[in-house]
């Protein structure tokens with residue numbers, strides 16, 4: 001589940017998160033301007049690759065694509081189902097193979113259908129630094145809907161994380177050592193129609209509260225709040241169109257623009273006309289971890305939350321592009337932190353109108 005968040009509601013949510021630690025919330029999506037997604041530009045051939053991306057390096061995408069297929073072969077993966085358990089096993093087995101320690105963050109949460117069980121999967125390198133500086137996350141469960149597979153929402157994002165988990169240690173291990181990979185459970189609302197402030201984002205809310213309490217308390221899984229957060233959601237669809245929330249923390253927004261400008265990707269990577277309620281939101285608001293949400297322009301996708309979000313919807317090229325942009329944003333942030341010697345843990349609640357006016 002994800003939805004746009006009008007500014008007034010943003011303020012209300014901020015108050016609720018701050019003072020009552022209430023469960024995450026969602027708003028009914030504004031299904032504005034549903035568009036056609038029938039472009040055939042994602043057929044894999046060298047000419048097309050050059051057209052789609054100015055990147056020279058095409059090493060990403062194929063493994064994420066294969067992981068996506070394997071996850072979809074499991075079938076639907078709603079919470080507390082066999083498919084859900086199989087998805088956990090798939091993720092854990094591969095992370096372990098790539099040299100990551102996986103912990104299960106199990107918890108129960110009250111939903112509109114009573115108390116339900118959830119499991120976040122949290123992974124760090126075996127040779128990790130004591131407390132992670134970077135959190136890279138995606139949700140792994142699929143929405144409860146008959147026959148719904150959730151190929152880009154969000155099996156493709158799990159595939160992307162697994163490809164990154166395999167690639168980074170052998171190519172850029174200093175980044176891998178600072179990274180925590182998180183596979184959120186319960187991002188989707190359980191009810192078919194979203195109930196504001198009562199449904200969805202269960203995993204990211206639990207994770208964010210845990211981190212905050214841990215830093216303040218004695219357990220010390222985290223010695224400090226990490227410096228960079230990134231959520232991937234719907235980043236592998238054909239005819240790629242990414243629109244990040246307009247209230248993305250400024251520092252991350254700058255890195256985002258630097259990367260897309262450098263590679264002339266403005267036609268595929270933009271900014272939504274408003275806030276978006278997704279897993280980045282509790283990370284920003286509860287954990288106070290500045291987090292960017294690389295998210296597909298769901299409101300313009302006719303396949304979003306329908307059974308058309310199947311493997312045919314996924315493009316190896318789109319995965320490649322999204323993975324490279326994601327990693328470059330992280331590297332840009334790390335380079336900046338090197339220059340500044342330390343990160344500023346900025347307030348992510350920024351003036352979205354100001355950002356929007358600067359980006360259009």
Ligand SMILES: [Zn+2]
Nearest residue numbers: 001143153188
């Ligand atoms: Zn969804």
